[in-house]
Amino acid sequence: MVADVEARLARAGIPAASIGPGGPRLDDVVHVGTMHRFKGLEYQHMIIAGVSGDLVPPSYLRKWEHSDPARHRRELQRARALLFVAATRAxxxxxxxxxxxxSPFLSDPR
Structure with a gap:
């Protein structure tokens, strides 16, 4: 999704650059990256896109739901923590x- 978002922003005339392993390389552009890439960074404003039920948590985690419930719970917690960390960068x-x-992580916990 990173390349797609970056291309869509470029078509709209909005300068953007993806965040690499070393962090952002350009200032004064929209930074685009995976949730992992935003760890340790801070931004005044953020958009986290694509937080859909089939993407967050990743659908492949379902394979452990019945075969390895402990791993399934652990991986769900990791995915939830990643979203939390990304959200707190704003x-x-x-x-x-x-x-x-x-995503089920966005549902009202009441």
């Missing part, structure tokens, strides 16, 4: 988007 505003069904 200092002032955060927008989370999805398509189709939202």
């Amino acid at each position: 200092r002032d505003t955060l927008l989370i988007t999805w398509h189709g069904t939202p």
Whole structure:
């Protein structure tokens, strides 16, 4: 999704650059990256896109739901923690988007 978002921003005339393993290389552009790439960074405004039910948590985790329930719970917790860390990179505003069904991590816990 990173390359797709970067290309869509470019077509809209919005300068963007993907975040590499060493972090952002350019200032004054929209930084685009995976949730992993944003660890340790801080931004005034952030959008976390694609937080859909089939992507967050990753659908491949379901393979352990019955065969290895402990691993399934552990991997779900890791995925939930990754979303939390990404969301806390926003200092002032955060927008989370999805398509189709939202991630179960976004449901109201009440």
